[in-house]
Amino acid sequence: MTVYGVGLGPGEPDLLTLRGKRTLEAADVVYSPGRLSRTVATHHVPDSRIGDLDFPMTSDPEKLRAAWRDAAAEVAPRARDGDVAFATLGDPNVYSTFGHLRRTLDAFHPDIDVQTVPGVSAVSAFTTALGVEVDAGAGLALREAAQGASPTGPDRMILFKVTDAPATHEGLVDAGYDVTYGRRLYMEQGDTTVTRDPAEIADRDYYTLAYAERDTLQKDRATAFDDTEVAGDA
Template structure:
């Protein structure tokens, strides 16, 4: 049958897609790579459906390869005999552990059928959570900013893995960016925080991202003129409008 890579979205149970929920409910076994994805999956399936996988907390590539080979060996027979699901937060194809599993299965168990159910990624959910509009025609780059890194270059960036917000902030501000941070956005687990103050994020939390935009960036869209000119583009001002209503 099939192994489904299911994107769970950012963390709130009702941000799982209708398709993702259906696949989870019909799966014989549901695997998760971590505590948070497991707790979201448990909002949709019972504890008995959850399969056990052991992932070491290491960056040692040899140990990681061994762990993924073991995970694939556990999952493959279940995905041949029935339907299995492997859940990840966000989307399975964006900065996700599912990529390791897919490559390992393709190398060692190529007969396993794979299907991916996309999820709401933090790459897009951040815009609503931070009240940012990425207007049509604008560019947006995804970068990683772990351990105080401050990548620069693009006009607009979304930065993942902001684990040292004060250090990242200093680098970005020096390079001419305005920065807003989002922690645990659309997540049931832990406190959601949106702030431009990096000292509010001094404690390390892996689920922290940043949106950086070059200062004084010109927004080029037909209706942007309304915001710049206070509504006077068609000859009337915002205060005139206010007086008329």
């Protein structure tokens, strides 16, 4: 039998993929690592088939390893008797707790088959929510910006976990970036906010991201309109 890491998408229940929905509906038990993912999962499976796993919000490596081992010990026996789903927001392989569970199962329960069902992650969903177009051939870097960090370097960045937007904003602006923020994009829980003003989202919220683009970046987007031809016709 199998443990499936299922990406629920960014938060709205109808952004779950068809494959993800089928996997959740067929699983004997669906584990949820948190309240928000559980809320999305219950749109597709009965609450009675959802189990909870505790992944503490801590940086203590010993506590984290103990939590991962406990989670694997809970999941493995169920997976030997049937199919298990681990439902996580976004994509299971992008900034996700599922990676910890998969590695722990591989280490301590190597007989368990583990597969991933991809989901719509904030890496792609943010473009529509923020009205951003990432052109063909353009580079886009992923960075983490927790606790006021302001990573710099690439021309375009998507920053996750922006928990101190004013501090992050100051560093990015000083480095020559234009920044747009999105909070709780495509989530039913809480108010969705899109803003260029970090003061509007000064309170800490894990589900805040930013798109940073160098203010000197040259954009030459091809269109069907050729102004040189128009000038010549005139």
